[in-house]
Amino acid sequence: MTILDLKKHLIQRISEINDSNFLEAIKTILDTKSAVISLTxxxxxxxxxxxxxxxxxxxxxxxxxxxxxxxxxxxx
Known part of the structure; x- marks a missing residue:
């Protein structure tokens, strides 16, 4: 499965989810992945x-x- 195929698959699966807690958990994972840590x-x-x-x-x-x-x- 290519990255593009995987993205499409995930988008489709996420669009089918109606559980707000589960969606918040996915959001947390995505936010953590894209977070930039700034050190003093x-x-x-x-x-x-x-x-x-x-x-x-x-x-x-x-x-x-x-x-x-x-x-x-x-x-x-």
Missing amino acids: VEQRAEIKQSQEQINQGIFITQDQLDEEFEKWADEN
């Missing part, structure tokens, strides 16, 4: 700093964090 200078700097820390091995894995949390929770 500070946010870009924080992301760059985080990437540098990861490259230097300065991070903790989710498993390590979970273990630390479990230890902390057991102590309290």
Whole structure:
């Protein structure tokens, strides 16, 4: 199925839907796909700093964090 065929198929299927909640969900998906995220200078700097820390091995894995949390929770 080509992209054009898929678009036509989706348009046809959407036109048959009468459930407003379902249509709102589709709208949310479409809005999310087309949303442009604008970052501030500070946010870009924080992301760059985080990437540098990861490259230097300065991070903790989710498993390590979970273990630390479990230890902390057991102590309290």
